Amino acid sequence: MIKIRNLTKIYSPCTEHEVTALDNVSLEVKKGEFAAVVGASGSGKTTLMNIIGCLDTQTEGEYFLDGTDVSALSSAKLSRVRGEKISFIFQGFNLIPTLTAEENVELPLIYRGVPAEKRREAARLSLEAVGLSMRADHLPSELSGGQQQRVAIARALAANAPIILADEPCGSLDSRSGGMIMEMLHSLNREGRTVVLITHDNGAALTAHRQIRISDGRII
Amino acid sequence: MGLFRALKNIRRGKGRSALTLCGVAVGVFAVVVISGIGVVGTDRVTSAMVTMGINSALVEASETGGSISLTDEDVTAFSRLEGVNKAMPLMASPSETKLLDVSRDCYAWGVDRQAKDIISLEAIHGRLIGDGDVEAHAMTCVIDEVFATQSYGRSNITGKKIRLLLEGGYYEFEIVGVAKSGMTGLQNMMSGIMPDFVYIPYTTMQDITGRTSYDKIALLLDGGSADENLTSDLTREVNQLKSTKSGLTITNFQSQKGQLNNILSTVTTVLSLIAGISLVVSGITVMTTMLVSVGERTREIGIKKSIGAKNKDIMWEFLLESVLLTAMGSITGIALGTLVCAAGCIAFSLPVAVPIKSILLSFCFSSAMGALFGVYPAMKAARLNPIEALRT
Incomplete structure (x- = not known):
């Protein structure tokens, strides 16, 4: 599903601020796998996630997503790949503050051109799956952190993307809510989705099928 | 749905949107009122010309044909010419x-x-x-x-x-x-x-x-047919009747009315153009508002891009917002302007005249302005790097 070969990412190349965030990284994540990328802050794991998530492009090396060479795609096609193949779950939830829970969940489908009726149906079902049907009309600010992250998971569910990229999904949650989110990620994985968890928390990483440890931009 | 979301976003920056809307409204208001005055003025002059005898024409000796004298036979002959209703010494x-x-x-x-x-x-x-x-x-x-x-x-x-x-x-x-x-x-x-x-x-x-x-001989021309062509045809015919080349001339109010109307419409157009400058100013206000809005919503743009919004989607979202903002402003301006025009007409007991043409024109112009000045902020929003946008 995800195949990275000899990938290097250098920020501000050829200047005195040159930073090598990823140094000759190679990794592979198979379809249906639950992989954890573990590393301390500054180790390059977020850079890796941005590249896997098609938000950023590498300086050198190859990245194949589902067999497609991503570095060759235009910005519009990258947006499309993002919308259809990848769903993000961020530490900061990244919900749009002025939209209700249901509208937030609908959003990826709007950009895919899904008709309003179908969108609403999908949003309703997704919110039900994360146990937030009662909160559909609430704004993010009216929800707890755990609930907001569940809305983000519902958004990923509605988008129905095969890959879920979770960047410290429990980072700003208490342990009980964090446990609930981890359980949801596992159940998404059991349903057949590929999950890549990025974390510095060893305990959470150990629940994954496989741990990829990263330090100073290299895989160890 | 897109329209509804745009309206919702406009409502978000209530005070700012209201002020921008006012700016556009004032600009459009100025254009509508000035052209309204122009239309009413032209109407007044035209009706004054009608009471002056718009269909009348005067036959007299030209400067070169001083010795020609007009007689009773000429009065009868002239009255029988085509396009002439009556003739009087x-x-x-x-x-x-x-x-x-x-x-x-x-x-x-x-x-x-x-x-x-x-x-x-x-x-x-x-x-x-x-x-x-x-x-x-x-x-x-x-x-x-x-x-x-x-x-x-x-x-x-x-x-x-x-x-x-x-x-x-x-x-x-x-x-x-x-x-x-x-x-x-x-x-x-x-x-x-x-x-x-x-x-x-x-x-x-x-x-x-x-x-x-x-x-002189005064002619009453057939109503509605008193145009430039008729005047020159008649001039030729009366000269033929008196067997002169250009001894007689015909003066007609029609040509004077045309000249006066030309002057009036030039004045109105110039004034309207000056008022149109205020539309450009309001366009710039719209741009400022939209730029501030893009700045405020950078993170939102990042989120939208991360879940699959294309540059085009973001661009249309902001463009729709700025066009909608100006359209609402210009509708307000048109409503106020028309109201003031009508009130003015009633106050001066004139027939109520509404400058439809300038209303449509200023609506289209200001909406186009909204689109034009909305393009830059919208492009700026669309081109944001999603990673940087998410980091804010």
């Missing part, structure tokens, strides 16, 4: 009147009973010069309302005597009627320049001056 003589022992300059006109139709003479008291006066070579006259009011302080002075200086001697005439001053407002404004008019039977004028011919 007209004699004119600068004169002086004595009324209540006050002398003042005036212009004496020799006319017949057709003056009512041909030069739009209208009696407000008494009667006009009739067939009886013409046949009897009567010493009767009709004077201007303005003249009457200025001499007697009231307009109804029928039955009074007036002395007219013609050919070096004073002749006494009886005032049988007072005529409404032809050009109403216009003549009032120009009364300092224009002499007072006194109308007498043309036969009486002939007797006193000893002339048998006429200076």
Whole structure:
């Protein structure tokens, strides 16, 4: 599903601020796998996630997503790949503050051109799956952190993307809510989705099928 | 849905959106009111020209053809020309009147009973010069309302005597009627320049001056057909009748009306353009508002991009917002402007006129302005790097 070969990412190349965030990284994540990328802050794991998530492009090396060479795609096609193949779950939830829970969940489908009726149906079902049907009309600010992250998971569910990229999904949650989110990620994985968890928390990483440890931009 | 979301976003920055909307509204308001004044003004001038006798034309000797004299046969012949409804002999003589022992300059006109139709003479008291006066070579006259009011302080002075200086001697005439001053407002404004008019039977004028011919022949043209072409056709025909090349000219109010209308519409257009500058200013305000909005919503744009929004989607979202903002502003401006125009018309008891053309034009123009000035902020939003946008 995800195949990275000899990938290097250098920020501000050829200047005195040159930073090598990823140094000759190679990794592979198979379809249906639950992989954890573990590393301390500054180790390059977020850079890796941005590249896997098609938000950023590498300086050198190859990245194949589902067999497609991503570095060759235009910005519009990258947006499309993002919308259809990848769903993000961020530490900061990244919900749009002025939209209700249901509208937030609908959003990826709007950009895919899904008709309003179908969108609403999908949003309703997704919110039900994360146990937030009662909160559909609430704004993010009216929800707890755990609930907001569940809305983000519902958004990923509605988008129905095969890959879920979770960047410290429990980072700003208490342990009980964090446990609930981890359980949801596992159940998404059991349903057949590929999950890549990025974390510095060893305990959470150990629940994954496989741990990829990263330090100073290299895989160890 | 897109429209609904745009409206929701406009509501988010309530105060800012309201101010921007006001800016656009004021600009459009200015354009609508100024063109409204232009339309009403043009209407007024046109109707004043109609009371002046828009369908009248005057045949007279041109500067080169001084020796041509017009006769009764010519009057009959001219009246039979195509496009001509009526013809009337007209004699004119600068004169002086004595009324209540006050002398003042005036212009004496020799006319017949057709003056009512041909030069739009209208009696407000008494009667006009009739067939009886013409046949009897009567010493009767009709004077201007303005003249009457200025001499007697009231307009109804029928039955009074007036002395007219013609050919070096004073002749006494009886005032049988007072005529409404032809050009109403216009003549009032120009009364300092224009002499007072006194109308007498043309036969009486002939007797006193000893002339048998006429200076001019007044024509009434068929309504609606009085255009430039008819005037030049008639000029050719009357010259043929009198076997001259260009001894006679025809003056028609139509061409004067055209000139006046040209001047008026130029003035209106220039003023509207100046008002249009305010539309450009409001366009810049829209741009500022949208730029601030993009700055505020950077993170939101990042989120949207991370879940699959294309640059195009983001661009349309912001563009729709700015066009909607200006459209709402211009509708407000149009509503206010139309209201003020209508109120003004009613206050000055004029027929209510609405400048539809400028309303549509300024609506389209300001919406286009919204789109034009919205493009830059929208492009800026669309081009944001999603990673950097998410980091804010």
